[in-house]
Amino acid sequence: MPSALLPASAIPPPHEAHLLARYRHIRAATETLAADLSDADATVQSMEDASPAKWHLAHTAWFFEEFVLAARLPGYAPYDERFRYLFNSYYEAVGARHPRPRRGLLTRPTLDEVLAYREAVDDAMTALLATAQTDAEAALIELGLHHEQQHQELLLTDILHLFAQNPLRPAYAHELAAAVVADPRPAPEWIAFEGGVASIGHAGDDFAFDCEGPRHSVLLVPYQLCSHPVSNQQWCEFIDDGGYQSAGLWLSDGWRWVGEQDVQAPLYWEERDGAWWQMSLRGMHPVDPDSPVTHISFYEAEAFARWAGRRLPTEAEWEHAAQKLPATGNFAESHALRPLPDRQNTSGVLRQMFGDVWEWTGSAYLPYPGFRPQAGAVGEYNGKFMSGQMVLRGGSCVTPESHIRASYRNFFYPHQRWQFTGLRLADDL
Amino acid sequence: MPSALLPASAIPPPHEAHLLARYRHIRAATETLAADLSDADATVQSMEDASPAKWHLAHTAWFFEEFVLAARLPGYAPYDERFRYLFNSYYEAVGARHPRPRRGLLTRPTLDEVLAYREAVDDAMTALLATAQTDAEAALIELGLHHEQQHQELLLTDILHLFAQNPLRPAYAHELAAAVVADPRPAPEWIAFEGGVASIGHAGDDFAFDCEGPRHSVLLVPYQLCSHPVSNQQWCEFIDDGGYQSAGLWLSDGWRWVGEQDVQAPLYWEERDGAWWQMSLRGMHPVDPDSPVTHISFYEAEAFARWAGRRLPTEAEWEHAAQKLPATGNFAESHALRPLPDRQNTSGVLRQMFGDVWEWTGSAYLPYPGFRPQAGAVGEYNGKFMSGQMVLRGGSCVTPESHIRASYRNFFYPHQRWQFTGLRLADDL
Amino acid sequence: MPSALLPASAIPPPHEAHLLARYRHIRAATETLAADLSDADATVQSMEDASPAKWHLAHTAWFFEEFVLAARLPGYAPYDERFRYLFNSYYEAVGARHPRPRRGLLTRPTLDEVLAYREAVDDAMTALLATAQTDAEAALIELGLHHEQQHQELLLTDILHLFAQNPLRPAYAHELAAAVVADPRPAPEWIAFEGGVASIGHAGDDFAFDCEGPRHSVLLVPYQLCSHPVSNQQWCEFIDDGGYQSAGLWLSDGWRWVGEQDVQAPLYWEERDGAWWQMSLRGMHPVDPDSPVTHISFYEAEAFARWAGRRLPTEAEWEHAAQKLPATGNFAESHALRPLPDRQNTSGVLRQMFGDVWEWTGSAYLPYPGFRPQAGAVGEYNGKFMSGQMVLRGGSCVTPESHIRASYRNFFYPHQRWQFTGLRLADDL
Amino acid sequence: MPSALLPASAIPPPHEAHLLARYRHIRAATETLAADLSDADATVQSMEDASPAKWHLAHTAWFFEEFVLAARLPGYAPYDERFRYLFNSYYEAVGARHPRPRRGLLTRPTLDEVLAYREAVDDAMTALLATAQTDAEAALIELGLHHEQQHQELLLTDILHLFAQNPLRPAYAHELAAAVVADPRPAPEWIAFEGGVASIGHAGDDFAFDCEGPRHSVLLVPYQLCSHPVSNQQWCEFIDDGGYQSAGLWLSDGWRWVGEQDVQAPLYWEERDGAWWQMSLRGMHPVDPDSPVTHISFYEAEAFARWAGRRLPTEAEWEHAAQKLPATGNFAESHALRPLPDRQNTSGVLRQMFGDVWEWTGSAYLPYPGFRPQAGAVGEYNGKFMSGQMVLRGGSCVTPESHIRASYRNFFYPHQRWQFTGLRLADDL
Numbered sequence A, B, C, D: 001m002p003s004a005l006l007p008a009s010a011i012p013p014p015h016e017a018h019l020l021a022r023y024r025h026i027r028a029a030t031e032t033l034a035a036d037l038s039d040a041d042a043t044v045q046s047m048e049d050a051s052p053a054k055w056h057l058a059h060t061a062w063f064f065e066e067f068v069l070a071a072r073l074p075g076y077a078p079y080d081e082r083f084r085y086l087f088n089s090y091y092e093a094v095g096a097r098h099p100r101p102r103r104g105l106l107t108r109p110t111l112d113e114v115l116a117y118r119e120a121v122d123d124a125m126t127a128l129l130a131t132a133q134t135d136a137e138a139a140l141i142e143l144g145l146h147h148e149q150q151h152q153e154l155l156l157t158d159i160l161h162l163f164a165q166n167p168l169r170p171a172y173a174h175e176l177a178a179a180v181v182a183d184p185r186p187a188p189e190w191i192a193f194e195g196g197v198a199s200i201g202h203a204g205d206d207f208a209f210d211c212e213g214p215r216h217s218v219l220l221v222p223y224q225l226c227s228h229p230v231s232n233q234q235w236c237e238f239i240d241d242g243g244y245q246s247a248g249l250w251l252s253d254g255w256r257w258v259g260e261q262d263v264q265a266p267l268y269w270e271e272r273d274g275a276w277w278q279m280s281l282r283g284m285h286p287v288d289p290d291s292p293v294t295h296i297s298f299y300e301a302e303a304f305a306r307w308a309g310r311r312l313p314t315e316a317e318w319e320h321a322a323q324k325l326p327a328t329g330n331f332a333e334s335h336a337l338r339p340l341p342d343r344q345n346t347s348g349v350l351r352q353m354f355g356d357v358w359e360w361t362g363s364a365y366l367p368y369p370g371f372r373p374q375a376g377a378v379g380e381y382n383g384k385f386m387s388g389q390m391v392l393r394g395g396s397c398v399t400p401e402s403h404i405r406a407s408y409r410n411f412f413y414p415h416q417r418w419q420f421t422g423l424r425l426a427d428d429l
Helices: A019-034 A053-072 A081-086 A100-105 A111-129 A135-165 A232-240 A252-261 A298-307 A315-322 A341-345 B019-033 B053-072 B081-086 B100-105 B111-129 B135-165 B232-240 B252-261 B298-307 B315-322 B341-345 C019-033 C053-072 C100-105 C111-129 C135-165 C232-240 C252-261 C298-307 C315-322 C341-345 D019-033 D053-072 D081-086 D100-105 D111-129 D135-165 D232-240 D252-261 D298-307 D315-322 D341-345
Strands: A190-193 A196-200 A216-220 A223-226 A269-272 A275-280 A283-286 A358-364 A390-393 A410-412 A426-428 B190-193 B196-200 B216-220 B223-226 B269-272 B275-280 B283-286 B358-364 B390-393 B410-412 B426-428 C190-193 C196-200 C216-220 C223-226 C269-272 C275-280 C283-286 C358-364 C390-393 C410-412 C426-428 D190-193 D196-200 D216-220 D223-226 D269-272 D275-280 D283-286 D358-364 D390-393 D410-412 D426-428
Touching (some): A019 A135, A053 A081, A053 A111, A100 C135, A135 C100, A216 A315, A252 A298, B053 B081, B053 B111, B100 D135, B190 B315, B196 B315, B223 B315, B232 B298, B252 B298, B315 B358, B315 B390, C019 C053, C053 C111, C298 C358, D019 D053, D019 D135, D135 D275, D196 D315, D315 D358
Antiparallel strands (some): A190 A223, A196 A216, A269 A275, A275 A283, A358 A390, B275 B283, B358 B390, C223 C426, D196 D216
C-alpha cells in the first residue's frame, strides 16, 4: 500500500467545522512535511523558481501576520519587523521585499527560529480564533489556509528539485513505497461528452480562489477525453519514436526550448544502462510504466498530443467532464507519491482526474468573463499572473486532498516542469 | 491630404482579377517601399526581432521559389542554391537555415543582387502564371502574395526601428505630411453590443490564413466598445497620473518588464524640453494628441485599461463588432502613416477599426475549435506560433489595405511593441 | 584587546617540529573556525567565487586523501567514492568534478557527515605519519597543510560574503572586539630604497609554493614605499573628492566595472544617515578611520594611487623591502580581524606589511624566469592560473600567521574584492 | 609574386619628409583600402570588438578634427556637431559618445557622406599644414597619422571578420595571389642570446607611442628564440596530437575558453572533407602548411608552447633580439597577405620577425618603469588599457610597413584572435 505522508488522524475537519480546528490541522501538516529536513535542506534554494522549505514555513506565517493579525489587531506588533521584508513574496502593495533569487542566502533566521516564529503566530491566531470573526475575517483566514496548502505542495516540489541537483540523489522519504498495482492497468478508453452550453467556474459558499469565478456559460463542441492520463509507458514510445528530435511536432517556442535546454526526456529522468530511471521523493528508482508521466512542460504535453494525433483539452472541457466526479485525492489529506490502486483500476469512467498529476490544458490563464480581483493587497494573489501562463487542472499526488476541486485553476509557464505535471489526451468527436 | 506611399495607380486588382496582374502589383509594391533605401539601410539588422529590408526582399522571393516554383516544376533549378539556406525564415521542414540573429551580417548578396534574384523569380512566376493553375497551386500563390504583404508591413516596421536607433533620427520619407484634421476629433463614445451566440472566424472562398478558421460559434456576454482607439492625449494622461510607476496597474510580467527595460513611455517617444516627441517614418516630430497611441506593448495596453477602469476586448468581441464594417484601410493599397481625416470625423459608430493601429485584445493566440494546420511545410506558417502570444486585430497604417479583414488574427508577444500597436477599450455592459 | 579566534595554545609547532603535531594543530584549527556555524551557514554558496564552509572542510580532507593517502597506500579505499567527484576543486588530472557554481546545492552530506569524513582521513593520516616519510611524501603532506591554511582564510572570507548578503547582517563572531588603539596612528612616512640588482623569490628548505621560485635577480630603480597601508580615512577622502565619478582616474576595464556594478565604495561599506558603516566578521559597525582600507579591487587600488599622484609597488619592490622584516601576523597562528596596536604604533619603519591586508601590486601574476610547475596533478596548483590575475603581497588579518612570508604570491582577478585586500602606495625616487 | 594592396607609388616619404606629403599619402591609403567595399560592407559591425569600415574612416577624420583642428583653430566649426558624438571612440575627456556595440546601426551618414567628411577635414588639415607648426602640433599630427595607420590594419581585420560570418565567404580581394615559395621553407633553427643587462623601449626623436617608453634597463637570463614563427604545419601537428583536448596543456582561463567556445582550430579554419581550409582576405583556400599560423589566441599560443616543451618569449627578450634587425614589413607600405619568399628563405638568422604575424609574448601589458601618459585627452590613448591584456610584437602582414618598429607594443586580451596573431617559440638556454 502506498504510504501516506501524514497519519490518518491528520485529516482536517471539513470546511464547515470550527475554523480553529482546521487552522491547527493545516498548520501542523506543513511542519510535518518539514520534519525530516535538516537546517541546510530547508535553507538552500535550487533555482529561482523554487523556494527554500524554510522560506515556505516563514512566508505562510507572514501571510497570517500581514493579512490577518495586523489587519485585525491594529496595535499588533510584528514578531520581527525585519520578517516583513524577508518573507513577503510578491505583494507590491505591502512594501519592499527580499528579492526572490536571493531567498536561499538566508541562513539566518535558522530553521528553529522560523519554527518559533510560526509558533508565535499560531498563538496569536489561536487567541484571535477564540473570538468571533466577521465574514470578511473568516474569508481571509480561509484564504490563508488555502495559501498554506499551496505552499505545502510547493515545499515538496522544491525539495525534490533540490535533492535532484545533488549527485547523491538523496531521498526525501525512503519509506514511500510504490503503489501496489494488483491488476494490470486497464487499457485507456475514450469517454465522449456532448457539446452545447455548459457552466463552469466556482459558485456557492465553499472556498475558491477569486480566479475560479465568476461561474459563467461556455459553448462546447462535442468532445472526448481519454480515461487515463498519459502513462510513462506511452511517453517511452514517444521518445523511442524520435519525439524529441522531430521539429514538426513542436510549437516554435517549444522547439527552441528543447534545443537550448537539450531536453530528451521528462525532468528527473535519467538513462542508466539503457533503462530509464527517475528521481522522485523516494530517491532514484526505475520508471514505472503504468504511472502517469509527470514533470513535463506544456511544450512536451502539446508535442505529445500532436504526435498521438490528438490534442489537449480546454480547461472548460476538463471542468465540465470533472464536475460530476468526486474530487478525491490520492490520500486523505496527505501528500502521497503514487496513485491509489483501487482508483486506478475502476473501469468505464474517467479515472485519475484528481490527485495524480496536474494536467496541462490548451487554455491560457486568462480572466473569466466578469472577473474582478479581490479588493486589497490580496487582490494580487491571482489576477496579476494572467499573462503567459497555461492552465492545469486536477491536482497532483502532492496536493492536499482538501485543496482539490473541479473548478481549481492552477497555472504555470509553458516551460516549467518541476511541478507534478502531466497530461490527458482529448479530441473532437 | 496625407500622402500615400504609393501612387493611386498602384491599387491592385481585386482578388478575383487575374492572378498574374495581382502578382505583379504586389511584388512591385514591395520594391517601391525599398526604393529609397541605401544598400546599407537595407542590410543592417537592428535587433533580433527585426530583419533587414534586403532580407525581406529576398525571403519573399524565396517563398515563391521554394513553395511554388520548386513544387510545380520538378526540374526547376534554384537561382542560387545557397539562397535556400540564407533566406529560409523558419520552415524546419525544408532544411537548415541561416540563424535569425545573423541576418544582418549578410552584406553579400548586395541589394542589387537581391533585386536581380527577385526579377528572375518574377520571370519564372510570370511564365508559370501564363499557364493554368490547379486550385492548390493558385492557393499557394495566393498565400505567397499575402505573405509578401505581411513582409511589406514588416519592412516598414523594421526600417523604423533601425532608423530610431540612429542618433541622427533619419526619416524614411520626409514628404509624408501629417494628416489634416479639419475639425476637432469627436469625443469617444461607447457602442453597445448584445450578447448571445455569434459566429466568428473566416468562411468562404476568399483568402484567409489557416488560423482564421474554422468559423465557429462563440458565446458573448453583452459588451461595449469604445468608438475610437485610445489617443496619444489619453496616453499622456496615463503617464502624468504615474501609470508607469504604479505597480498595482500592471500584470506581474509587465511590471518586471517595465523595471528591467526602464519603460516610461511608448517606444519611440522622447521627452524634449518637457514635451513629448515621437520618431516615426517621417522622422522626429511632436506627438500628435489626436492620433491613436501606437508602439505600446500588451503589458502597457493592459495596464492602461486597468487604469481607465475598463478592459481589453476579447478577439471574439472585436470581430463580432467589426463584421459589419467595411474593411477599409487608410489608403488604397498604400502604406500611410496617419488616419484619413474623413474617416476620423464620422460620428456615431465604431471608427478607426481598420488600418490605424493593430489593437491588442485580451485573447491569447490559440487554435480555434477544430483548427487543423495546412498540410505540408506551409503548415508551419501559423500553427506553431500558438503559444505565448496575444492576438491583435484591425490592421495598422502600414498594413496594405487589401490585406485587412475582420477575421485577421495578428499575434505578437506581450512585450513586443515595434509594430504599430495600440488599443481600444472595452467593458461589460 | 583584539581577541584571537584561537586560544594561544593553538600555536602550531614550528616547521621543523614533528609533522604529525603540525598536522593535528592545523587540521583542528580549521574545525575551530567552523565551530559556530550552523549546518545551513556551512552549506550555502553566496556566489560562484565563494565556496561553502562545508565544502572547504571536505575539500581539504579530499586533498589529503587524493594526493597522499591514495598515492601512498595503493590499496587505500576512499572513504566514499562519490566524494572524489564532489570535492575535487579544479584538478583536471584526477578526473571529473562537481561544477563549482553548484557547490551550494549539496545539502548532503551534512556538516556532521563531513566532519566524520575529516575524522576518518585524520585517522588514516595519523597512521601514515606514525611511519617514516620519504622527502617527496613529506613535501606533499606539507603542501596539504599549507593548502589547508589557504582554505582557512577562504572559509572566513566566504562566510563574511555570505553573511553580508543577509539583510540581518549576522555576525560571525560578536566577541571580536575592535583593536584598542591607545595612541593616535602615526602619520605615514615615505621609506626610500636603493635600486640595483636584487634577489627575490623563495630559496631554501622551508616550504614555499612552486610559483614563489626560482629565486632570481631583478633590476630595481630607486623607489619608495609608504610606511602604512592606505587607511579608511584616506579612502573617505578619495570618495569625497569624487574618485568614483572621475573617469580619468581609472583603467578602462575598471571604469566599465565601476559603471556596470555601480561601485561607489569598498565592498561591505554602506552609507547610513550620512556615515559609512562596514560589514565585517563581527557584524555591522562604523568604519574605523585608522584601519587599513580593505575589500577593494585592483581597479580601485590603481585608481586611488593615480588620484594620490603615486603608483602601486611592483611585487619585486614589495618583496625586496619586506625581506628584512619579521613575517609576523597579527596574532599567533590566529585569524584576527584587526591589527595589533603595538605593531601599528611602532614608528620609523615599514609597518603593517604582514597580516593586515593583502596589498595589491602592479605586477601581473606570471611565471618567474625558469619556473617549472611541480610534477603530477599538484602541478595544477599554481601554474595554470598565470593569466589575467594580479599579485598581492603580505597576508591579511585572516591569514594564519605561519602561512605568511615575504616571498608569498597571492593572486586574484582585478575585479575581485571579497578577500581582505588593500594597498600601499609606492613611487619613484 | 604576392601582390601588394597598394601600388608602389604609394610608398610614403620617410618621417623626416614634409608632414603634408606624409599626411596625404597615409590618408589616401586608408581610402584605397575601402575602395572596393560597398556601402553595406562598410556599415555592418560583425561583433563588439570589431568596427565598421565606415566608422574607421570617420573616426580617423574625427581624430584630426578633435585633437588638431579644434585645438589649433579655436574658432574652428566642426564639420557636423553630431559627428563628435558618433565618432569618438573612447576618449572620456572629450565628452559622451555613441556606444561601441551600436556602431553598426549607423546606416547614416552614408559611406559617401563619410568620404565627404574626410575630404573636408583634409582640406582644413592641408591649410593648416601649409603654415608653420609648433613641435607640439607636429607631434599631435604625427600621432594622428600613426593612429590612422592603426585603423588601416583594424579596417582589414574587421572586414575579414565580417566576411567570415557570411556563409558565402566573400573575398575582400580575389587577386591577392598566394606567395610563391620557390624553395622549401628552411628548417627552423634556434638562435641564442646572451643574458645580462639590456636596454629596451623607445628613445630618440622618431615617433613612438607613449607606452613604448621610457627606455630602461632590463635583466635578461640567457635565452634562445626560434628562427621562424610557428607554421600552420606545426599547428596541424598540435591538433592531431589532441592539443585542444588536453586540459594539462592549458591555462585555467584558456581551458574554460576552449570549452565554452568549443575551440578546435585557429579562427577562420574549417575542416572540409578531412582537410583544413582557411578564410582569409582572398576568400576560402586550403591552409598553407609553410605560412605562419595566425588568428590564434594567447591561450592557444601558450598551450602550443607548453605542448612543444618551450615557452613564449618575454617582450624584453623579443625586443632585445629584434633591435639589430631592419624593421622591414612584407611590402613597401602595403597591406599584404603573405610573407615575401625572399625574406622567408634567408637562413641563419631570425626571420619573419616583422610584418608576418603579431607574435604573442608572455608579458602582460603594463607600464614601463617611469611611464607617464601623455598630457591631455590623448593620454587616454594607451595608458588606460594597461590591465588584462598581453603584449604582442612584430607587426603583421596587414600592418603598414612604416608603422613597424622593434619597440612597438601591441596588446590584446588573451582570448582575442581576430587580429593576425601568431607566435614564436622561446626557451631558456
